[in-house]
Amino acid sequence: MLLVEAWQFIVAHPDRFFGALLTHVTLSAAALALATAIALPTGVWLAGTRRAASIAIATANVGRTLPSLAVLALVMPLLGTGFLPSLFALTLLALPPILLNSYTGIRQVEPEIVDAARGMGMTRGEIVRKVELPIATPVIFAGIRTAAVQVVSGAVLAAYIGGGGLGDFITAGIAMMALPQLLVGAIPATLLALGADQLFGRLQRALTPKGL
Protein backbone atom coordinates (compact mmCIF):
# COMPACT_ATOMS: atom_id res chain seq x y z
CA MET A 1 0.00 0.00 0.00
CA LEU A 2 2.72 2.38 1.06
CA LEU A 3 4.70 1.61 -2.07
CA VAL A 4 1.72 2.38 -4.28
CA GLU A 5 1.21 5.67 -2.52
CA ALA A 6 4.91 6.46 -2.88
CA TRP A 7 4.67 5.69 -6.60
CA GLN A 8 1.60 7.90 -6.92
CA PHE A 9 3.53 10.70 -5.21
CA ILE A 10 6.29 10.44 -7.82
CA VAL A 11 3.76 10.42 -10.66
CA ALA A 12 2.03 13.45 -9.18
CA HIS A 13 5.25 15.40 -8.68
CA PRO A 14 7.69 14.25 -11.39
CA ASP A 15 9.56 17.58 -11.45
CA ARG A 16 10.18 17.54 -7.72
CA PHE A 17 11.28 13.89 -7.76
CA PHE A 18 13.61 14.06 -10.75
CA GLY A 19 14.94 17.41 -9.62
CA ALA A 20 15.83 15.95 -6.24
CA LEU A 21 17.30 12.83 -7.86
CA LEU A 22 19.43 14.97 -10.18
CA THR A 23 20.64 17.12 -7.28
CA HIS A 24 21.47 13.97 -5.31
CA VAL A 25 23.48 12.45 -8.13
CA THR A 26 25.18 15.75 -9.03
CA LEU A 27 26.09 16.42 -5.41
CA SER A 28 27.48 12.90 -4.93
CA ALA A 29 29.34 12.79 -8.22
CA ALA A 30 30.86 16.25 -7.72
CA ALA A 31 31.92 15.43 -4.16
CA LEU A 32 33.47 12.13 -5.28
CA ALA A 33 35.28 13.74 -8.21
CA LEU A 34 36.62 16.55 -6.04
CA ALA A 35 37.70 14.17 -3.30
CA THR A 36 39.46 11.90 -5.80
CA ALA A 37 41.20 14.87 -7.41
CA ILE A 38 42.52 15.92 -4.00
CA ALA A 39 43.08 12.65 -2.13
CA LEU A 40 44.55 10.46 -4.89
CA PRO A 41 47.56 12.68 -5.73
CA THR A 42 48.03 13.51 -2.06
CA GLY A 43 48.05 9.83 -1.10
CA VAL A 44 50.54 9.03 -3.87
CA TRP A 45 52.74 11.93 -2.80
CA LEU A 46 52.56 10.94 0.88
CA ALA A 47 53.63 7.39 0.02
CA GLY A 48 56.95 8.81 -1.16
CA THR A 49 57.58 10.76 2.05
CA ARG A 50 58.19 9.66 5.62
CA ARG A 51 57.40 12.38 8.13
CA ALA A 52 54.42 14.08 6.49
CA ALA A 53 52.80 10.70 5.88
CA SER A 54 52.37 9.61 9.50
CA ILE A 55 50.62 12.87 10.46
CA ALA A 56 48.35 12.90 7.40
CA ILE A 57 47.45 9.22 7.73
CA ALA A 58 46.64 9.62 11.43
CA THR A 59 44.41 12.59 10.57
CA ALA A 60 42.68 10.64 7.80
CA ASN A 61 42.07 7.72 10.13
CA VAL A 62 40.40 10.05 12.63
CA GLY A 63 38.44 11.64 9.76
CA ARG A 64 37.17 8.26 8.70
CA THR A 65 35.51 7.66 12.08
CA LEU A 66 33.56 10.95 12.07
CA PRO A 67 29.82 10.40 11.61
CA SER A 68 28.48 11.85 8.34
CA LEU A 69 25.87 13.91 10.11
CA ALA A 70 28.48 15.40 12.44
CA VAL A 71 30.57 16.53 9.46
CA LEU A 72 27.55 18.22 7.90
CA ALA A 73 26.58 19.78 11.21
CA LEU A 74 30.12 21.09 11.70
CA VAL A 75 30.14 22.69 8.26
CA MET A 76 26.87 24.61 8.74
CA PRO A 77 28.06 27.21 11.29
CA LEU A 78 31.12 27.87 9.14
CA LEU A 79 29.71 27.94 5.62
CA GLY A 80 25.99 28.27 6.11
CA THR A 81 23.42 26.22 4.21
CA GLY A 82 22.81 25.22 0.60
CA PHE A 83 24.42 23.19 -2.19
CA LEU A 84 28.02 24.37 -1.80
CA PRO A 85 28.34 23.75 1.96
CA SER A 86 26.83 20.29 1.34
CA LEU A 87 29.33 19.66 -1.44
CA PHE A 88 32.14 20.73 0.86
CA ALA A 89 30.97 18.46 3.68
CA LEU A 90 30.51 15.44 1.38
CA THR A 91 33.94 15.99 -0.20
CA LEU A 92 35.42 16.04 3.29
CA LEU A 93 33.64 12.77 3.98
CA ALA A 94 35.04 11.12 0.85
CA LEU A 95 38.66 12.18 1.40
CA PRO A 96 39.81 9.69 4.07
CA PRO A 97 39.07 6.38 2.32
CA ILE A 98 40.57 7.56 -0.99
CA LEU A 99 43.61 9.07 0.72
CA LEU A 100 44.25 6.00 2.87
CA ASN A 101 43.85 3.53 0.02
CA SER A 102 46.00 5.56 -2.37
CA TYR A 103 48.72 5.74 0.25
CA THR A 104 48.47 2.05 1.15
CA GLY A 105 48.19 0.98 -2.48
CA ILE A 106 51.43 2.70 -3.42
CA ARG A 107 53.25 1.65 -0.25
CA GLN A 108 52.45 -2.02 -0.76
CA VAL A 109 54.17 -2.13 -4.16
CA GLU A 110 57.13 -4.44 -3.53
CA PRO A 111 60.33 -2.42 -3.02
CA GLU A 112 62.31 -4.64 -5.40
CA ILE A 113 59.92 -3.78 -8.24
CA VAL A 114 60.55 -0.10 -7.62
CA ASP A 115 64.28 -0.80 -7.31
CA ALA A 116 64.28 -2.59 -10.67
CA ALA A 117 62.35 0.29 -12.27
CA ARG A 118 64.79 2.84 -10.91
CA GLY A 119 67.81 0.73 -11.79
CA MET A 120 66.66 0.48 -15.38
CA GLY A 121 66.45 4.24 -15.68
CA MET A 122 62.84 5.23 -15.02
CA THR A 123 62.42 8.76 -13.67
CA ARG A 124 60.44 9.28 -10.46
CA GLY A 125 57.41 10.32 -12.56
CA GLU A 126 57.71 7.26 -14.81
CA ILE A 127 57.92 4.97 -11.78
CA VAL A 128 54.69 6.47 -10.40
CA ARG A 129 52.81 6.47 -13.71
CA LYS A 130 54.02 3.22 -15.29
CA VAL A 131 54.64 1.04 -12.24
CA GLU A 132 53.23 2.17 -8.91
CA LEU A 133 49.82 3.49 -9.99
CA PRO A 134 48.88 0.50 -12.19
CA ILE A 135 49.92 -1.96 -9.47
CA ALA A 136 48.01 0.05 -6.84
CA THR A 137 44.88 0.34 -9.01
CA PRO A 138 42.77 -2.35 -7.27
CA VAL A 139 43.48 -0.89 -3.83
CA ILE A 140 42.89 2.71 -4.92
CA PHE A 141 39.62 1.75 -6.58
CA ALA A 142 38.49 -0.05 -3.45
CA GLY A 143 38.95 3.29 -1.66
CA ILE A 144 36.98 5.21 -4.27
CA ARG A 145 34.25 2.58 -4.09
CA THR A 146 33.97 2.93 -0.29
CA ALA A 147 33.92 6.72 -0.66
CA ALA A 148 31.22 6.55 -3.37
CA VAL A 149 28.88 4.53 -1.17
CA GLN A 150 29.56 6.83 1.78
CA VAL A 151 28.90 9.95 -0.27
CA VAL A 152 25.69 8.69 -1.88
CA SER A 153 24.38 7.66 1.55
CA GLY A 154 25.70 10.79 3.22
CA ALA A 155 24.07 13.01 0.60
CA VAL A 156 20.70 12.08 2.15
CA LEU A 157 21.76 14.11 5.15
CA ALA A 158 22.53 17.15 2.99
CA ALA A 159 18.83 17.98 3.23
CA TYR A 160 19.45 19.00 6.84
CA ILE A 161 21.68 21.86 5.73
CA GLY A 162 19.61 22.79 2.70
CA GLY A 163 21.64 20.90 0.14
CA GLY A 164 18.60 19.35 -1.48
CA GLY A 165 18.52 15.84 -2.97
CA LEU A 166 16.47 12.81 -2.02
CA GLY A 167 16.96 13.60 1.65
CA ASP A 168 14.37 16.40 1.26
CA PHE A 169 11.60 13.80 0.93
CA ILE A 170 12.88 11.89 3.95
CA THR A 171 13.08 14.92 6.26
CA ALA A 172 9.71 16.18 5.07
CA GLY A 173 8.23 12.70 5.43
CA ILE A 174 9.48 12.42 8.97
CA ALA A 175 8.32 15.93 9.88
CA MET A 176 4.80 15.36 8.52
CA MET A 177 4.61 11.69 9.51
CA ALA A 178 3.99 11.01 5.80
CA LEU A 179 5.46 7.54 5.28
CA PRO A 180 4.90 7.31 1.48
CA GLN A 181 6.82 10.54 0.95
CA LEU A 182 9.60 9.24 3.19
CA LEU A 183 9.89 6.16 0.97
CA VAL A 184 10.10 8.34 -2.15
CA GLY A 185 13.41 9.53 -0.71
CA ALA A 186 14.59 6.40 1.06
CA ILE A 187 14.14 3.74 -1.62
CA PRO A 188 15.84 5.57 -4.53
CA ALA A 189 18.65 6.68 -2.15
CA THR A 190 19.24 3.06 -1.15
CA LEU A 191 19.18 1.90 -4.77
CA LEU A 192 21.63 4.66 -5.70
CA ALA A 193 24.07 3.53 -2.98
CA LEU A 194 23.82 -0.09 -4.12
CA GLY A 195 24.23 0.99 -7.73
CA ALA A 196 27.32 3.04 -6.91
CA ASP A 197 28.84 0.03 -5.15
CA GLN A 198 28.17 -2.17 -8.19
CA LEU A 199 29.42 0.39 -10.67
CA PHE A 200 32.72 0.97 -8.92
CA GLY A 201 33.14 -2.73 -8.24
CA ARG A 202 32.91 -3.36 -11.99
CA LEU A 203 35.21 -0.45 -12.78
CA GLN A 204 37.73 -1.79 -10.29
CA ARG A 205 37.80 -5.20 -11.98
CA ALA A 206 37.88 -3.73 -15.47
CA LEU A 207 40.81 -1.42 -14.70
CA THR A 208 42.93 -3.98 -12.84
CA PRO A 209 45.76 -5.15 -15.13
CA LYS A 210 45.50 -8.83 -16.00
CA GLY A 211 48.82 -9.79 -14.45
CA LEU A 212 47.72 -8.79 -10.94
Place this chain on the structure above:
Amino acid sequence: MIDIIGLVKQFPGTARPAVDHLTLTIADGEVCVLIGPSGCGKTTTMRVINRMIEPDAGTVKVRGRDIFDIDPVSLRRSIGYVIQQVGLFPHWTIAENVATVPRLLGWKPAKIRTRTDELLTLVGMAPEIYRDRVPRELSGGQKQRVGVARALAADPPVMLMDEPFGALDPITRARLQGEFLNILRGLKKTIVFVTHDIDEAIRMGDRIAILKDGALVQYDTPERILAAPADSFVEAFVGADRALKRLSLIPVTSACEPWPGTPPPNTIAAEASLRDALARMLEADVDRLAVVDADERFVGALTLQAIRAHSADAAPVARIQRFP
Protein backbone atom coordinates in the same frame (compact mmCIF):
# COMPACT_ATOMS: atom_id res chain seq x y z
CA MET B 1 86.53 -0.77 -18.64
CA ILE B 2 85.25 0.22 -15.21
CA ASP B 3 87.58 2.17 -12.93
CA ILE B 4 86.55 2.44 -9.32
CA ILE B 5 88.83 4.96 -7.65
CA GLY B 6 89.07 5.63 -3.91
CA LEU B 7 85.41 4.91 -3.26
CA VAL B 8 84.07 5.77 0.21
CA LYS B 9 80.49 5.41 1.42
CA GLN B 10 79.22 5.57 4.96
CA PHE B 11 75.51 5.27 5.63
CA PRO B 12 74.02 7.57 8.26
CA GLY B 13 73.83 6.00 11.69
CA THR B 14 76.48 3.34 11.05
CA ALA B 15 79.73 2.95 12.96
CA ARG B 16 82.05 2.41 9.99
CA PRO B 17 82.00 3.02 6.25
CA ALA B 18 80.28 0.39 4.11
CA VAL B 19 82.93 0.99 1.45
CA ASP B 20 86.31 2.25 2.61
CA HIS B 21 88.70 3.64 -0.02
CA LEU B 22 88.07 0.93 -2.56
CA THR B 23 90.02 0.99 -5.81
CA LEU B 24 89.38 -1.61 -8.46
CA THR B 25 89.73 -1.85 -12.24
CA ILE B 26 87.50 -4.17 -14.26
CA ALA B 27 88.65 -4.99 -17.77
CA ASP B 28 86.31 -4.89 -20.78
CA GLY B 29 84.49 -8.13 -21.44
CA GLU B 30 85.35 -9.63 -18.07
CA VAL B 31 83.09 -11.03 -15.40
CA CYS B 32 84.23 -9.47 -12.12
CA VAL B 33 82.70 -11.11 -9.05
CA LEU B 34 82.44 -9.03 -5.88
CA ILE B 35 82.29 -11.37 -2.93
CA GLY B 36 82.59 -11.26 0.83
CA PRO B 37 80.60 -11.74 4.01
CA SER B 38 77.47 -9.65 4.50
CA GLY B 39 78.27 -6.05 5.22
CA CYS B 40 81.53 -6.18 3.25
CA GLY B 41 80.33 -3.46 0.87
CA LYS B 42 79.91 -5.58 -2.26
CA THR B 43 76.34 -4.52 -3.05
CA THR B 44 77.03 -0.89 -2.13
CA THR B 45 79.99 -0.86 -4.52
CA MET B 46 77.88 -2.31 -7.31
CA ARG B 47 75.05 0.15 -6.73
CA VAL B 48 77.41 3.12 -6.97
CA ILE B 49 78.23 2.12 -10.56
CA ASN B 50 74.71 2.97 -11.80
CA ARG B 51 74.34 5.76 -9.24
CA MET B 52 71.65 4.04 -7.22
CA ILE B 53 73.88 5.07 -4.30
CA GLU B 54 75.85 8.32 -4.24
CA PRO B 55 79.26 7.83 -2.57
CA ASP B 56 80.82 10.21 -0.05
CA ALA B 57 84.15 10.26 -1.88
CA GLY B 58 85.90 8.73 -4.84
CA THR B 59 84.71 8.25 -8.36
CA VAL B 60 83.85 5.65 -10.97
CA LYS B 61 84.75 5.83 -14.64
CA VAL B 62 82.97 3.67 -17.17
CA ARG B 63 84.95 3.50 -20.40
CA GLY B 64 86.87 6.58 -19.34
CA ARG B 65 83.80 8.70 -18.58
CA ASP B 66 83.19 9.88 -15.06
CA ILE B 67 79.71 8.58 -14.17
CA PHE B 68 79.05 11.67 -12.07
CA ASP B 69 79.13 13.74 -15.26
CA ILE B 70 76.25 11.66 -16.66
CA ASP B 71 72.59 12.14 -15.75
CA PRO B 72 71.67 9.17 -13.51
CA VAL B 73 68.60 8.27 -15.57
CA SER B 74 70.45 8.03 -18.89
CA LEU B 75 73.39 6.31 -17.16
CA ARG B 76 71.06 3.61 -15.82
CA ARG B 77 69.43 3.11 -19.20
CA SER B 78 72.90 2.31 -20.57
CA ILE B 79 73.74 -0.27 -17.89
CA GLY B 80 72.03 -3.65 -17.51
CA TYR B 81 70.59 -4.27 -14.05
CA VAL B 82 69.60 -7.66 -12.59
CA ILE B 83 68.60 -8.22 -8.97
CA GLN B 84 68.00 -11.31 -6.86
CA GLN B 85 64.25 -10.81 -6.49
CA VAL B 86 64.10 -10.11 -10.24
CA GLY B 87 61.53 -7.33 -9.80
CA LEU B 88 59.51 -8.06 -12.94
CA PHE B 89 56.56 -5.70 -13.40
CA PRO B 90 53.57 -7.89 -12.50
CA HIS B 91 51.08 -5.82 -14.54
CA TRP B 92 53.04 -6.17 -17.79
CA THR B 93 53.41 -9.16 -20.09
CA ILE B 94 56.76 -10.90 -20.47
CA ALA B 95 57.33 -9.09 -23.78
CA GLU B 96 56.53 -5.71 -22.22
CA ASN B 97 58.89 -6.45 -19.34
CA VAL B 98 61.75 -7.32 -21.70
CA ALA B 99 61.00 -4.16 -23.69
CA THR B 100 61.22 -1.86 -20.64
CA VAL B 101 64.40 0.01 -21.56
CA PRO B 102 63.81 0.08 -25.36
CA ARG B 103 60.40 1.62 -24.66
CA LEU B 104 61.94 4.19 -22.32
CA LEU B 105 64.42 4.97 -25.09
CA GLY B 106 61.58 5.38 -27.58
CA TRP B 107 62.44 2.58 -30.04
CA LYS B 108 60.01 1.85 -32.87
CA PRO B 109 57.44 -0.90 -32.05
CA ALA B 110 58.64 -3.17 -34.87
CA LYS B 111 62.25 -2.98 -33.69
CA ILE B 112 61.15 -3.60 -30.09
CA ARG B 113 59.20 -6.68 -31.12
CA THR B 114 62.08 -8.19 -33.09
CA ARG B 115 64.50 -7.51 -30.23
CA THR B 116 62.14 -8.94 -27.60
CA ASP B 117 61.68 -12.20 -29.50
CA GLU B 118 65.40 -12.44 -30.13
CA LEU B 119 66.17 -12.04 -26.41
CA LEU B 120 63.50 -14.45 -25.23
CA THR B 121 64.97 -17.03 -27.60
CA LEU B 122 68.46 -16.27 -26.32
CA VAL B 123 67.48 -16.97 -22.70
CA GLY B 124 65.66 -20.17 -23.66
CA MET B 125 62.05 -18.93 -23.47
CA ALA B 126 60.16 -19.66 -26.71
CA PRO B 127 58.65 -16.26 -27.63
CA GLU B 128 55.46 -17.70 -29.12
CA ILE B 129 54.72 -19.41 -25.80
CA TYR B 130 55.87 -16.82 -23.31
CA ARG B 131 55.58 -13.42 -25.04
CA ASP B 132 52.04 -12.72 -23.84
CA ARG B 133 52.20 -14.44 -20.47
CA VAL B 134 52.43 -12.49 -17.22
CA PRO B 135 55.15 -12.86 -14.56
CA ARG B 136 53.01 -14.68 -12.01
CA GLU B 137 52.61 -17.56 -14.47
CA LEU B 138 56.38 -18.23 -14.47
CA SER B 139 58.63 -20.27 -12.15
CA GLY B 140 61.47 -18.62 -10.25
CA GLY B 141 64.05 -19.74 -12.79
CA GLN B 142 61.94 -18.53 -15.72
CA LYS B 143 61.45 -15.17 -14.03
CA GLN B 144 65.19 -14.70 -13.74
CA ARG B 145 65.66 -15.68 -17.40
CA VAL B 146 63.25 -12.87 -18.25
CA GLY B 147 65.08 -10.61 -15.79
CA VAL B 148 68.35 -11.19 -17.64
CA ALA B 149 66.67 -10.72 -21.04
CA ARG B 150 65.22 -7.43 -19.80
CA ALA B 151 68.65 -6.26 -18.65
CA LEU B 152 70.15 -7.15 -22.05
CA ALA B 153 67.39 -5.47 -24.08
CA ALA B 154 69.15 -2.28 -25.11
CA ASP B 155 72.47 -4.14 -25.53
CA PRO B 156 74.29 -2.38 -22.67
CA PRO B 157 78.09 -2.87 -22.62
CA VAL B 158 78.04 -3.14 -18.81
CA MET B 159 75.79 -5.35 -16.69
CA LEU B 160 75.32 -5.25 -12.92
CA MET B 161 74.05 -8.48 -11.40
CA ASP B 162 73.21 -8.61 -7.69
CA GLU B 163 73.00 -12.26 -6.59
CA PRO B 164 70.89 -13.07 -9.66
CA PHE B 165 70.66 -16.77 -8.85
CA GLY B 166 70.54 -16.42 -5.06
CA ALA B 167 66.83 -17.13 -4.69
CA LEU B 168 66.78 -20.25 -6.89
CA ASP B 169 66.96 -23.90 -5.88
CA PRO B 170 70.42 -25.48 -6.32
CA ILE B 171 69.55 -27.41 -9.49
CA THR B 172 68.00 -24.43 -11.30
CA ARG B 173 70.85 -22.26 -10.06
CA ALA B 174 73.51 -24.57 -11.49
CA ARG B 175 71.69 -24.76 -14.83
CA LEU B 176 71.25 -20.99 -15.13
CA GLN B 177 74.87 -20.34 -14.07
CA GLY B 178 76.09 -22.53 -16.89
CA GLU B 179 73.72 -21.12 -19.49
CA PHE B 180 74.23 -17.48 -18.62
CA LEU B 181 77.97 -17.87 -18.45
CA ASN B 182 77.90 -18.95 -22.09
CA ILE B 183 75.42 -16.26 -23.14
CA LEU B 184 77.23 -13.41 -21.41
CA ARG B 185 80.69 -14.57 -22.52
CA GLY B 186 79.39 -14.78 -26.06
CA LEU B 187 78.09 -11.21 -25.87
CA LYS B 188 81.41 -9.90 -24.45
CA LYS B 189 79.71 -7.92 -21.72
CA THR B 190 81.60 -6.36 -18.86
CA ILE B 191 79.87 -7.75 -15.82
CA VAL B 192 79.93 -6.83 -12.17
CA PHE B 193 78.52 -9.82 -10.35
CA VAL B 194 77.75 -9.75 -6.63
CA THR B 195 77.44 -12.99 -4.68
CA HIS B 196 78.20 -14.48 -1.28
CA ASP B 197 78.62 -17.98 -2.71
CA ILE B 198 82.29 -18.79 -3.32
CA ASP B 199 81.50 -21.73 -5.60
CA GLU B 200 79.40 -19.44 -7.79
CA ALA B 201 82.23 -16.89 -7.79
CA ILE B 202 84.75 -19.51 -8.91
CA ARG B 203 82.43 -20.75 -11.59
CA MET B 204 81.28 -17.41 -12.99
CA GLY B 205 84.20 -15.06 -12.44
CA ASP B 206 87.11 -14.17 -14.69
CA ARG B 207 88.32 -12.30 -11.67
CA ILE B 208 87.18 -12.35 -8.08
CA ALA B 209 87.39 -9.35 -5.76
CA ILE B 210 87.19 -10.47 -2.15
CA LEU B 211 85.97 -7.67 0.11
CA LYS B 212 86.01 -7.36 3.86
CA ASP B 213 84.81 -4.36 5.86
CA GLY B 214 84.54 -2.26 2.73
CA ALA B 215 88.11 -2.87 1.59
CA LEU B 216 89.64 -5.11 -1.05
CA VAL B 217 91.46 -8.11 0.41
CA GLN B 218 92.39 -9.93 -2.78
CA TYR B 219 91.62 -9.35 -6.45
CA ASP B 220 92.70 -12.13 -8.74
CA THR B 221 91.63 -14.93 -11.04
CA PRO B 222 89.77 -17.85 -9.42
CA GLU B 223 92.78 -20.09 -10.00
CA ARG B 224 95.15 -17.75 -8.19
CA ILE B 225 92.73 -17.11 -5.33
CA LEU B 226 92.46 -20.84 -4.73
CA ALA B 227 96.15 -21.51 -5.23
CA ALA B 228 97.45 -18.60 -3.21
CA PRO B 229 95.01 -16.95 -0.83
CA ALA B 230 96.35 -13.54 0.20
CA ASP B 231 95.74 -14.12 3.90
CA SER B 232 94.03 -16.32 6.45
CA PHE B 233 90.71 -14.51 5.86
CA VAL B 234 90.68 -15.43 2.19
CA GLU B 235 91.86 -18.94 2.99
CA ALA B 236 88.99 -19.42 5.43
CA PHE B 237 86.57 -17.79 3.02
CA VAL B 238 87.37 -20.04 0.06
CA GLY B 239 87.02 -23.02 2.37
CA ALA B 240 88.94 -26.10 3.38
CA ASP B 241 88.18 -27.81 0.07
CA ARG B 242 89.99 -25.20 -2.00
CA ALA B 243 92.34 -27.85 -3.40
CA LEU B 244 89.35 -29.65 -4.86
CA LYS B 245 87.77 -26.40 -6.08
CA ARG B 246 91.01 -25.61 -7.80
CA LEU B 247 91.11 -28.97 -9.53
CA SER B 248 87.61 -28.28 -10.84
CA LEU B 249 89.04 -25.32 -12.79
CA ILE B 250 91.81 -27.30 -14.52
CA PRO B 251 90.87 -29.25 -17.65
CA VAL B 252 92.02 -32.84 -17.99
CA THR B 253 93.95 -31.93 -21.17
CA SER B 254 96.40 -29.73 -19.27
CA ALA B 255 97.67 -32.69 -17.21
CA CYS B 256 97.31 -35.33 -19.91
CA GLU B 257 100.55 -37.10 -20.97
CA PRO B 258 101.44 -39.06 -24.11
CA TRP B 259 101.11 -42.78 -23.44
CA PRO B 260 103.06 -45.19 -25.63
CA GLY B 261 101.71 -48.49 -24.24
CA THR B 262 98.20 -49.93 -24.05
CA PRO B 263 95.65 -47.36 -22.91
CA PRO B 264 94.39 -47.77 -19.32
CA PRO B 265 90.97 -49.49 -19.18
CA ASN B 266 89.08 -46.62 -17.50
CA THR B 267 88.40 -43.50 -19.53
CA ILE B 268 87.71 -39.83 -18.91
CA ALA B 269 86.46 -37.22 -21.39
CA ALA B 270 89.01 -34.62 -22.49
CA GLU B 271 86.70 -31.72 -21.58
CA ALA B 272 86.27 -32.93 -17.97
CA SER B 273 88.09 -31.25 -15.06
CA LEU B 274 90.82 -32.75 -12.91
CA ARG B 275 88.27 -32.89 -10.10
CA ASP B 276 86.03 -35.12 -12.24
CA ALA B 277 89.07 -37.24 -13.08
CA LEU B 278 90.02 -37.63 -9.44
CA ALA B 279 86.49 -38.70 -8.57
CA ARG B 280 86.63 -41.24 -11.42
CA MET B 281 89.92 -42.67 -10.13
CA LEU B 282 88.59 -43.02 -6.58
CA GLU B 283 85.44 -44.62 -7.90
CA ALA B 284 87.26 -47.17 -10.10
CA ASP B 285 90.14 -47.56 -7.61
CA VAL B 286 92.82 -46.95 -10.26
CA ASP B 287 95.70 -44.47 -10.50
CA ARG B 288 95.52 -43.75 -14.21
CA LEU B 289 92.84 -42.99 -16.77
CA ALA B 290 92.70 -43.02 -20.56
CA VAL B 291 91.80 -39.53 -21.84
CA VAL B 292 89.45 -39.73 -24.82
CA ASP B 293 88.15 -36.98 -27.09
CA ALA B 294 84.60 -36.40 -28.23
CA ASP B 295 84.91 -39.20 -30.84
CA GLU B 296 86.12 -41.66 -28.17
CA ARG B 297 89.66 -41.55 -29.60
CA PHE B 298 92.50 -42.17 -27.12
CA VAL B 299 94.58 -39.00 -26.78
CA GLY B 300 96.80 -39.78 -23.79
CA ALA B 301 96.81 -40.82 -20.17
CA LEU B 302 96.19 -38.99 -16.93
CA THR B 303 97.96 -40.21 -13.81
CA LEU B 304 97.30 -39.55 -10.14
CA GLN B 305 100.84 -38.13 -9.89
CA ALA B 306 99.98 -35.58 -12.60
CA ILE B 307 96.90 -34.47 -10.69
CA ARG B 308 99.00 -34.20 -7.51
CA ALA B 309 101.55 -32.08 -9.32
CA HIS B 310 98.83 -29.72 -10.55
CA SER B 311 97.26 -29.31 -7.14
CA ALA B 312 100.63 -28.58 -5.54
CA ASP B 313 102.10 -26.05 -7.94
CA ALA B 314 100.58 -23.14 -6.08
CA ALA B 315 102.92 -20.32 -6.85
CA PRO B 316 103.35 -17.76 -4.09
CA VAL B 317 101.37 -14.61 -4.73
CA ALA B 318 102.39 -11.20 -3.46
CA ARG B 319 99.80 -9.63 -1.23
CA ILE B 320 97.77 -7.14 -3.13
CA GLN B 321 98.39 -3.54 -2.35
CA ARG B 322 95.90 -1.90 -0.03
CA PHE B 323 95.02 1.59 -1.12
CA PRO B 324 95.01 4.28 1.55
